[in-house]
Amino acid sequence: MPTLLFAEHDDASLNPVTARALTAALALGAPVHVLVVGENARPAAEAAAKLAGVAQVLLADGPAYAHRRAEPVAALGVALAGQYGAIAAPSTAFGKSVLPRIAALIDVMQVSDVVAVIAPDTFERPTYAGNAIQRVRATDATKVLTIRTAGFAPATEGGSAPIQPVDEAGAFAGSRFVGEEIATSARPELTAARIIVSGGRAIGSAENFHSVVEPLADALGAAVGASRAAVDAGYAPNDWQVGQTGKVVAPDLYVALGISGAIQHLAGMKDSKVIVAVNKDEEAPIFQVADFGLVGDLFQIVPELTAEIAKAK
Numbered sequence: 001m002p003t004l005l006f007a008e009h010d011d012a013s014l015n016p017v018t019a020r021a022l023t024a025a026l027a028l029g030a031p032v033h034v035l036v037v038g039e040n041a042r043p044a045a046e047a048a049a050k051l052a053g054v055a056q057v058l059l060a061d062g063p064a065y066a067h068r069r070a071e072p073v074a075a076l077g078v079a080l081a082g083q084y085g086a087i088a089a090p091s092t093a094f095g096k097s098v099l100p101r102i103a104a105l106i107d108v109m110q111v112s113d114v115v116a117v118i119a120p121d122t123f124e125r126p127t128y129a130g131n132a133i134q135r136v137r138a139t140d141a142t143k144v145l146t147i148r149t150a151g152f153a154p155a156t157e158g159g160s161a162p163i164q165p166v167d168e169a170g171a172f173a174g175s176r177f178v179g180e181e182i183a184t185s186a187r188p189e190l191t192a193a194r195i196i197v198s199g200g201r202a203i204g205s206a207e208n209f210h211s212v213v214e215p216l217a218d219a220l221g222a223a224v225g226a227s228r229a230a231v232d233a234g235y236a237p238n239d240w241q242v243g244q245t246g247k248v249v250a251p252d253l254y255v256a257l258g259i260s261g262a263i264q265h266l267a268g269m270k271d272s273k274v275i276v277a278v279n280k281d282e283e284a285p286i287f288q289v290a291d292f293g294l295v296g297d298l299f300q301i302v303p304e305l306t307a308e309i310a311k312a313k
């Protein structure tokens with residue numbers, strides 16, 4: 001039976017995590033149908049149809065799916081579930097909101113945060129804040145999987161899958177959309193960024209994020225991240241948090257400034273290809289995962305680094 005993959009998108013375009021989740025879905029070995037749910041979401045469906053390996057795009061488009069509230073989207077997933085051997089979505093806020101509802105409603109055990117597909121019924125997923133990898137076998141007829149997309153390379157373009165409209169699965173009156181605040185930034189989105197510069201508690205203030213962390217990020221064309229300590233102290237917004245309870249990232253380059261390297265932070269970034277750490281404590285655990293470490297005061301080192309990078313451009 002085919003695999004149903006929920007696309008992550010904003011109606012107008014596809015979030016790059018969808019192409020990564022597709023790689024995981026294709027590893028199940030069955031044809032993959034990508035489900036695009038939204039309102040005026042045809043552009044996202046067209047982008048999904050271009051991904052290599054997609055057998056079909058299902059487009060559920062209408063006011064019932066505006067803002068992708070979890071309840072109507074889950075109802076649609078339940079209506080489609082019987083036709084699929086697996087239902088997958090990226091482990092994003094959307095996927096983590098919708099898939100557990102589907103799993104509960106069709107009474108199967110969800111496998112969360114899949115980092116590797118070993119066989120169509122066997123998966124690897126992190127446990128104990130990423131300190132151990134668990135291999136699990138799902139015996140349910142329909143597998144429900146959320147995918148940690150950082151662990152999978154993006155599927156390439158080159159496909160031309162047909163786009164098939166799907167009917168609404170019925171209205172849901174139990175929730176309504178109230179509003180949303182969308183953070184706009186000229187910088188790359190954290191989970192899609194190739195380079196991330198993150199600041200920790202040592203940054204000391206929101207002003208220092210602006211004057212020390214952000215210039216280095218801009219010199220590198222990077223996204224800005226933060227430790228939970230920095231977020232809790234109000235130095236950085238919530239959606240910058242990297243870690244177990246923040247975003248899980250695996251960029252080509254991760255620069256950690258004044259971050260100690262607690263396991264909960266490492267859980268969100270230790271799969272980065274190259275890790276650079278600046279910390280004044282040479283015993284800081286971040287140096288155990290760092291490829292390059294600078295021991296010293298970040299307030300001296302980072303402006304020098306920023307100036308050198310700007311010069312080299």
Ligand code: FAD
Nearest residue numbers: 200201202227228229243244245246258260264265280298
């Ligand atoms: P600290 O641990 O205080 O480290 C600051 C570092 O800065 C130190 O190593 C210090 O040597 C260095 N430093 C100080 N001054 C300078 C200077 N001038 N120049 C250079 N270096 C300097 N944390 C996360 O980050 N993400 C999560 O998702 C997350 N989830 C959690 C979930 C749970 C259930 C729990 C219990 C905790 C979680 N945490 C998370 C918190 C985590 O345990 C740590 O408390 C947090 O990561 C520490 O942040 P930090 O490294 O910025 O601060």
